[in-house]
Amino acid sequence: MALTVGLRPLTRALLRPWARVPGAALGRPAAGSGDGVRCFGSPRVLVEPDPAAGVAVMKMRNPPVNSLSLEFLTELLISLEKLENDKTFRGIIITSDCPGIFSAGLDLLEMYGRDPAHCAEYWKAVQELWLRVYLSNLVVIGAINGISPAGGCLLSLSCDYRVLANNPKYAIGLNETLLGIIAPFWFKDVLVNTIGHRAAERALQLGFLFPPSDALQVGIVDQVVPEDQVQSTARSVMAQWLAIPDHARQLTKNLVRKPTADRLLQQRDADIQNFVRFISRDSIQKSLHVYLEKLKQKKG
Numbered sequence: 001m002a003l004t005v006g007l008r009p010l011t012r013a014l015l016r017p018w019a020r021v022p023g024a025a026l027g028r029p030a031a032g033s034g035d036g037v038r039c040f041g042s043p044r045v046l047v048e049p050d051p052a053a054g055v056a057v058m059k060m061r062n063p064p065v066n067s068l069s070l071e072f073l074t075e076l077l078i079s080l081e082k083l084e085n086d087k088t089f090r091g092i093i094i095t096s097d098c099p100g101i102f103s104a105g106l107d108l109l110e111m112y113g114r115d116p117a118h119c120a121e122y123w124k125a126v127q128e129l130w131l132r133v134y135l136s137n138l139v140v141i142g143a144i145n146g147i148s149p150a151g152g153c154l155l156s157l158s159c160d161y162r163v164l165a166n167n168p169k170y171a172i173g174l175n176e177t178l179l180g181i182i183a184p185f186w187f188k189d190v191l192v193n194t195i196g197h198r199a200a201e202r203a204l205q206l207g208f209l210f211p212p213s214d215a216l217q218v219g220i221v222d223q224v225v226p227e228d229q230v231q232s233t234a235r236s237v238m239a240q241w242l243a244i245p246d247h248a249r250q251l252t253k254n255l256v257r258k259p260t261a262d263r264l265l266q267q268r269d270a271d272i273q274n275f276v277r278f279i280s281r282d283s284i285q286k287s288l289h290v291y292l293e294k295l296k297q298k299k300g
């Protein structure tokens with residue numbers, strides 16, 4: 001898949017992709033891998049490779065809540081691109097290193113009080129991440145070990161299979177309307193593809209965040225398991241998916257997903273312009289302000 005990362009050279013230059021992870025990760029063999037196989041990654045994305053299995057576990061660690069800032073998106077994109085281009089890997093498991101949070105979704109501070117050029121650059125990176133995960137040739141499994149609203153839910157929905165930890169706090173859904181904003185058409189498309197038109201219609205308008213039992217029932221996740229079994233379940237599901245010949249699975253995935261991705265690919269620039277226009281409105285900036293204040297006040 002030929003996707004351009006399309007971020008400012010400065011943003012990319014600031015990052016140090018593939019630097020050895022400092023501290024705990026440095027020199028520590030990856031779990032399940034043979035001696036000498038090291039974790040690698042970037043400051044916010046820890047990659048634990050298991051070359052023997054052809055699998056890499058990608059742990060998001062952008063504390064406190066794994067909000068998808070521009071820098072974090074860029075690091076995720078670089079990690080994904082690297083794994084995608086490395087023939088060692090046939091599958092990745094996306095999970096979180098932030099306790100209780102899979103991802104709080106898009107970083108509201110990238111959309112609040114920012115100038116149009118910044119918003120455009122940010123939205124391009126959001127599009128890019130979605131396209132890369134959604135159309136990945138790798139098997140992508142979400143080991144969802146925390147709450148995942150809005151953009152966090154989109155990331156989960158873009159995986160091939162979702163395993164959610166059974167904790168009532170770990171709700172998942174596209175809750176944009178609760179913030180006074182709307183889910184873009186491609187977020188909506190992915191939800192409709194996953195849970196069907198009627199369920200998506202209700203969930204989107206009401207900004208539902210489904211707790212695990214409801215999430216399983218509506219089909220927004222594929223499996224709910226005890227929290228301490230999320231990673232092992234993701235690994236065994238991965239083994240099932242990797243039993244299928246890559247070329248057949250990849251062509252089938254493309255057949256199913258391409259029409260949805262094409263809807264965005266055919267109008268990426270217009271989608272960016274729509275986003276910038278929408279997010280720059282006074283009323284929307286006000287809604288974001290109110291929501292951010294609410295988040296602050298929650299702390300007391």
Ligand SMILES: CC/C=C\C/C=C\CCCC/C=C/C(=O)SCCNC(=O)CCNC(=O)[C@H](O)C(C)(C)COP(=O)(O)OP(=O)(O)OC[C@H]1O[C@@H](n2cnc3c(N)ncnc32)[C@H](O)[C@@H]1OP(=O)(O)O
Nearest residue numbers: 067104105106107108109149150151181184274275278295
């Ligand atoms: C024509 C139309 C065209 C196009 C469409 C247009 C535009 C709209 C598209 C926009 C799509 C948006 C997608 C999104 O993803 S929006 C983000 C949605 N996310 C949320 O609603 C989650 C908000 N966060 C929470 O609910 C809680 O933080 C959470 C995740 C439950 C964790 O709770 P807790 O552990 O108690 O932590 P805190 O709440 O104290 O948060 C810690 C710290 O993080 C800050 N923060 C939280 N979430 C975000 C975020 N998403 N972005 C930025 N910052 C976030 C929070 O404010 C705290 O900050 P502080 O400085 O106070 O420490």
